Amino acid sequence: MAVTQEQADWFSDAFAKLVDNVDQAILGKREVIRLVVTALLSDGHVLLEDVPGTGKTVLAKALANTLDGSNSRIQFTPDLLPSDVTGVTIYDQGKGVFEFHKGPIFASIVLADEINRASPKTQSALLEVMEEARVTVDGVSHDVGRPFMVIATQNPVEQAGTYTLPEAQLDRFLIKTSLGYPDHNTAVALLLDSSNRARASKVSPIIAPGSVAAMAQLASEVFVDASVLAYLNHIVTATRTHKDSTLGVSMRGALALARAVKTWALSQGRTYVTPDDVRELAVPVLAHRIIVDPESDFAGVTAEDIVSRVLVDIEPPAYRAA
Known part of the structure; x- marks a missing residue:
């Protein structure tokens, strides 16, 4: 069923309210918040990679508090076990049966703090549940329910005692982004409010889990022209054959971008996707799925550079009159 303009306007208004609510805790980072909310409404997960003290955990907590559902935080450490994440089956002597005790992964919003500090064995506990x-x-399989979103953070600077996330896990994150340092005016505003050490806790729930599911379903029905999907696929294919990459974007990455651009378009009150939507989301959705050739990496080429160059090389389809 096609999305009506009235539905698009409702979605855009609700999306803006979600962003405004989270913006109370994270000042001056509306574009990053928009990306995170887009991931939430696209049934995706987010990886926040940035230096310490930029507000990664605050952003994750603020989004969790915005949703009137369950949320949990897992502090990843080298001694964390997979059962500490997923849960464990314990024998109840009184009842004479085995009972499953749910782990912290059973929540609507899960904050995986400093995810790269856990061992690969523990990190692998997230592979099934994220997919x-x-x-x-x-x-025995146990559903975690819907909506379900993992927001993981990691510090790219301090590498001692950390484990690099495998490609299979990076590929399960819909979006990878960073906050960066605030601008001057925002920094001054934060300093004036320095006594407030729990900004995220002041964010109140404004949306129910059922409404999130309804918005995600509506976003999935946004119209995408075949020419736009062909453009998207050309971009993905080009990352696989680019001279500076040894591994390009997978089909999972292409599907993730196709889902995300629908939500992005609807958040702007449109019932259809344009090539500009693809261009705006290409870097945060695709770049972390690319492995840069070692020689190119040594020369300073980044995955973001590869995606940006591909966007320059591939001509978008022309707009067609309705």
Whole structure:
């Protein structure tokens, strides 16, 4: 069923209210907040990579508090076990049966703080749940419910005692972004309010889990012309053959971008996707899925550079009159 303009206006208004609510805790970073909310309404996950003290955890907590549902925080450490994330089956002697005790992954919004500090074995506990929204323990599957979103943070500077996320896990994050330092005016505003050390806790819930699911369903029905999808696929294909990459974007990445651009278009009150939507989301959705050739990496080429060059090389389809 096609999305009507009235539905698009409603979605755009609700989207703006979500962004405004989170913006109370994270000042001056509306574009990053828009990306995170887009991921939430596209059934995706977010990786926040930035230096310490830029507000990664505050952003994740603020989004969790915006949703009137369950949320949890997992502090990833080298001694964390997979069962500490997913849960464990314990034998109840009184009842004479095995009972499953849910882990912190069973929540609507899960903050995986400093995810790269856990061992690869523990990181792998997230692979199934991030892809299929369910956990399998002792051969039994348990659904985590909907909506479900993992917001992971990691520090790219301090590498001692950390484990690089494998490509299979990076590919499961819809968007990778960073906050960066605030501008001068925002920094001064934060300093004036320096006594407030719990900004995220002041964010109140304004949306129910059911409404998030309804918005995600509506976004999935946004119209995308075949020419726009062809343009998207040309971009993805070009990352695989680019001279500076050894691994390009997977089909999972292409599908993720196709979902995200629908939500992005609807958040701006449009019932259709344009090539500009693809261009705006290409870097945050695709760049972290690319492995840069070692020689090119040594020369200073980044995955973001590769995506940007591909966008320059590939001509978008022309707009067609309705």
